[in-house]
Amino acid sequence: ASGPLALVNPNNGVVQRAVDIKIGGDPIVIDNLVYVGDLNGTVYVLSSDGTILKKNEMGGKGISGINYWNKSVVISTYDGYIHMLNKESLNIEDSFYLGTSSSVVFGKLEVKGKYLSLLSSRNRLYVFSL
Secondary structure: OOOEEEEEOOOOOOEEEEEEEEEOOOOEEEOOEEEEEEOOOEEEEEOOOOOEEEEEEOOOOOEEEEEEEOOEEEEEEOOOEEEEEEOOOOOEEEEEEOOOOOOOEOOOOEEEOOEEEEEEOOOOEEEEEO
16 A cells, blocks of 8 residues: 555545555554554554654655554564564564565565564565564
8 A cells, every 4th residue: 555544434435534644554553543654664653533643753664564463563664674663652672674675575464363474575484473
């Protein structure tokens, strides 16, 4: 998904508000807050009405995926990193480098119980466990 984020009323399909964020992956919702990353490497927390409550300009390449795992917001980046962020502060708690900047994560970060998995552009499957 790439382009401005549109908040749509699920009852009638009408766009309630557009937010000028060029999203780099599917947003997630945690505790009624929307977490999304953009193509410039910034992670945002939005209220349900689209108000930007917090952001962290991570620098580097864009955010390719975002999910929630082990009480952290987990993001993947186009320069081959996996970062675990504190969900309140958005500060980096831990990072993992996939070994090369060509190990871009284009797919969705998948969470199943205690596992986090992702497939890199080099067809390498990474599985993290608690």
